[in-house]
Amino acid sequence: MSGRAGIVIVGASLAGLRGAEALRRGGYEGPLTLVGDEPYRPYDRPPLSKHVLAGELAADATALPQLLPLRARWRLGSPATGLDRNAKIVRLADGSSLAYDTLLVATGARARRWPGEAEFAGIFTIRGRDEAADLRAALARDPRSVLIVGGGLIGCEAASCCRDLGLPVTLVDPNPTPLARALGTLVGGTLAARMRAAGVDLRPGTQVRALEGEAGQVCRARLADGGSIAADLVIVALGAVRDTGWLSEGGLAADAGGLTCDGACRALTRMGVPDPNIFAAGDVARWPNPLYGGRLIAVEHWGNAVEQAAHAARNMLNPADPQPYAHLPAFWSSQFGLNIKMVGLADGADSVAIVQGSRAAGRFLAVYGREGRTIAAVSFDEARWLPAYAERIAAGAAFPPIHDATDQPAIETRPPGFPPPRPFPASRGRVPEAAHA
Incomplete structure (x- = not known):
């Protein structure tokens, strides 16, 4: 693709940076522009609530490495404020506009x-x-x-x-x-x-x-x-709300829950039709995940931002052969001396079983099931078996999928105890719904 305006990426964080790199790695040689609302080059956000708060790392020492030369134009410190799909123009807060041939939306989310x-x-x-x-x-x-x-x-x-x-x-x-x-x-x-x-x-x-x-x-x-x-x-x-306000006049299916995409990461209009010139990746994207029955999900995890950005870039460069994006969500957290790791999405589970260790010892691996299928697993300082369960989750294996493993306790299935769904979105000027849920 070699249009005059080139590719514009709105969002200069992890997904935007890795998407830009994937475009260059995939052979794109045309104009490339990255737009960011902050005045900084892309930086890593997970350390902010860990190492930066603890005083172990300065906030300005969190820059993400650039893995290859981007030859890009950076427009930082002036967020996108509007989108004109007919004219293929992104408007910025400083009053300027950027024309695009293809647009990647990677604006992420904002704290509620x-x-x-x-x-x-x-x-x-x-x-x-x-x-x-x-x-x-x-x-x-x-x-x-x-x-x-x-x-x-x-x-x-x-x-x-x-x-x-x-x-x-x-x-x-x-x-x-x-x-x-x-x-x-x-x-x-x-x-x-x-x-x-x-x-x-x-x-x-x-x-x-x-x-x-x-x-x-x-x-x-x-x-x-x-x-x-x-x-x-x-x-x-x-929690967070997806940064989609600037898309409100663009006719896209976007709200505080994200920008809805098809399986190939193409943005959908309010009529449900994919725009062939607009793609999305990272926290802002809401797409039908085939690993969860085509259910629309938006994932605020580091790994998804990287993988989805690369997938969207691949489809941007190969519009005649769009490929569906399937991703197994995963996250990790260190807190209170614990290393917590999770794969899959447990919400909606009807069963949970401790399959390694014990809750009494504070070191265990729990597996979640829904309608007889394994959908997620979480480890508390017990991650040795987690990759094996990730494979079973991706394969849609029966719940629980592994029996008679080394040091496995007697498996007892119990209700996971999820709270009822909360109302969404919050009403303007009132306490956020997340505070009540």
């Missing part, structure tokens, strides 16, 4: 913020480099009380870092256990016990209704039950 967050100092989210640097500086000033709102992955990692720093931490979550939506309450209960042993004041089943302040500084959280929690530093960890 608390309504009125800017009203008080001391309220933070963790998504970008500057946010992590600001939060690290605030933690270094030894706040008297840290409140974390949200018991998902980021909230749990932040709590672990704060306890490692010796800071008093309260974690409030409306669910019965941390990571309840990703792992269920049976497995999440193990993490809850580990948190409490580390000194976290864990408040499950608790909702924050409002954050209050004095003299412009946050000082407490008002709870739904009428109680309150003192806090001079609040970390809001309520």
Whole structure:
């Protein structure tokens, strides 16, 4: 492909960078432009809630390596604000426009913020480099009380870092256990016990209704039950919304849950027709995953950003032979001395079984099933068998797929304990739905 305008990639993070590299590696020699809303070249985000908060790594030391010469034009610090599909133009915040022949949308996601967050100092989210640097500086000033709102992955990692720093931490979550939506309450209960042993004041089943302040500084959280929690530093960890607002006038099937694509990573219009000139990859993309029955999913994991960007680039360069994208989601996390690794998607599971180790020992491998099929597995310091289960998940093997393995306990199948689905999206100006779910 050698159009005059060339390829424009909107999103200068992991998916955008790896997509650009895949285009060059695939033989594309034309004009290439990368647009980023931040003034920085692509950097790695997972260390922000781990090593940067802990003070082990400076926020500006997280740059991603560039694996080959891109010969690209960089437009950084000016986010995309609009898309004209008919004219094939992307509008930027600085008033300029970029023409494209083919467009790759890789804008990722933004942290879900608390309504009125800017009203008080001391309220933070963790998504970008500057946010992590600001939060690290605030933690270094030894706040008297840290409140974390949200018991998902980021909230749990932040709590672990704060306890490692010796800071008093309260974690409030409306669910019965941390990571309840990703792992269920049976497995999440193990993490809850580990948190409490580390000194976290864990408040499950608790909702924050409002954050209050004095003299412009946050000082407490008002709870739904009428109680309150003192806090001079609040970390809001309520998940993310996909960065699709700039696509609102482009006629694409995009909302806070992502940009809907077909199996070949081509963006769909609101009429359900793929636009042959627009592709998507990374956190922002929502596509039918054949490993999960064609169910539409969006994955906020590092590995998916890399693999989907490469797949989208391949299809951009070979429009006559589009290939479907199949990906087995995977993530890992280090917190409270645990190494947690997961493959597959456990939400929707109707069964879970401990197939290695034991929850009592805090070292185990759990496998999730749905309607007799294995769909996910998670390890707590017990990852030796995880690759074998990943193969069975990808193959759609029966649940549980491995019997009589070395050191395998007697397998008991139990309900995983997932909370009921939450309403989505949140209403403007109200407490985010993730705070209630």
